[in-house]
Amino acid sequence: MDRKFLTTTMILWCAIFCGNRQLAAQSFQTTDSQTTATDQLPVRIALLPKIETNNDVVQLKDIAQLSGGPYANRKRMSELDLSIEPDQPNRAITKNETVARLLLAGFQRSQFQIVGYESTLRAVLSTPPLKNMILASVAQHVSKSLKIDDSDVFVTVEQNQIDKIELSLVGAKTPNIVVLNHGDEIIGKKQVEFGAFVDDKLTQQFRLTVSTTVRIPIAITNRPIERGEILSEENIYVDKQNFTNWHSAKNLVNPDQWLGKVARRRLRSQERLRFTDISNPTPTKADMVVRARDRVTVVFNKGSLKITMSGATALKAGRIGDVIPVKNEKSKKTIYGRVTGRGQVEIGD
Numbered sequence: 230m231d232r233k234f235l236t237t238t239m240i241l242w243c244a245i246f247c248g249n250r251q252l253a254a255q256s257f258q259t260t261d262s263q264t265t266a267t268d269q270l271p272v273r274i275a276l277l278p279k280i281e282t283n284n285d286v287v288q289l290k291d292i293a294q295l296s297g298g299p300y301a302n303r304k305r306m307s308e309l310d311l312s313i314e315p316d317q318p319n320r321a322i323t324k325n326e327t328v329a330r331l332l333l334a335g336f337q338r339s340q341f342q343i344v345g346y347e348s349t350l351r352a353v354l355s356t357p358p359l360k361n362m363i364l365a366s367v368a369q370h371v372s373k374s375l376k377i378d379d380s381d382v383f384v385t386v387e388q389n390q391i392d393k394i395e396l397s398l399v400g401a402k403t404p405n406i407v408v409l410n411h412g413d414e415i416i417g418k419k420q421v422e423f424g425a426f427v428d429d430k431l432t433q434q435f436r437l438t439v440s441t442t443v444r445i446p447i448a449i450t451n452r453p454i455e456r457g458e459i460l461s462e463e464n465i466y467v468d469k470q471n472f473t474n475w476h477s478a479k480n481l482v483n484p485d486q487w488l489g490k491v492a493r494r495r496l497r498s499q500e501r502l503r504f505t506d507i508s509n510p511t512p513t514k515a516d517m518v519v520r521a522r523d524r525v526t527v528v529f530n531k532g533s534l535k536i537t538m539s540g541a542t543a544l545k546a547g548r549i550g551d552v553i554p555v556k557n558e559k560s561k562k563t564i565y566g567r568v569t570g571r572g573q574v575e576i577g578d
Contacts, residue, residue: 289306289311327343364385404426404432405427409424419439420437446483454492482502490508526541527576549569550568
């Protein structure tokens, strides 16, 4: 407890006990005057010589030591934000910038006093921690190989593994960490080989055990579906789910692969669709807009150029969207095109 507070309290109790009201009144006046004097003192702000941060915005308490003055003012000042230009890693935060920020926050010049390093404060942005570079390299590798977003890849690695790596810096340059010789088998807990590259040259290799989870969209039944029933948005919905085993996940149906298919067996409600669960519907004669040996019109597309040729013969029946062989009767050559309408096949873009 504060010695000054104890002394004042003892004098006050002695005065009351002894009946000396004048002494008690003097004690209260002394305490009030001391409190008023403290409130009127400016907050002392001592700028630090240097900080290291990866943030583009720092608070005043990060770059200076604050003392004295009213507690409320000191707390407000300590939480004020100051900006560092992200493209200037060694930019100085000056005393004048700090003063301007305090005045902008509504403080009077008499309420603070900046001491210490008068000219500038060097705010040096450190290189990204090795752990962050490793996690980012795995996430980028997995998202690229699986064609999913980086935000749907979750990677963890134990810090004690990171601490054992001594990363050599060539010419004080930050290396680029890259995953070496791995495909989608990184999913789950795996041993992964990494390479450190500087100016596109491999300078170092190391191995780590990483755990990777991916979140991918899959098709799920929202009610029981009978065998032969056509799949649609009425009986199927799409949900993103986490997987740590890619071999099981890749057998599940993607959202764009089930519409218009039919169930090969009876499906329960809330069942994940697998490729073995679905098939193309059996075509009917009405579905066939092109029949074998029909004369068809072939449309060649190349950018904005479109050429139409008649007199070709379809060698196979097809529905809209089917790719069928077509024979040019003049050249006797066979080409493949996509059925786009009744008696029409398109080739090209």
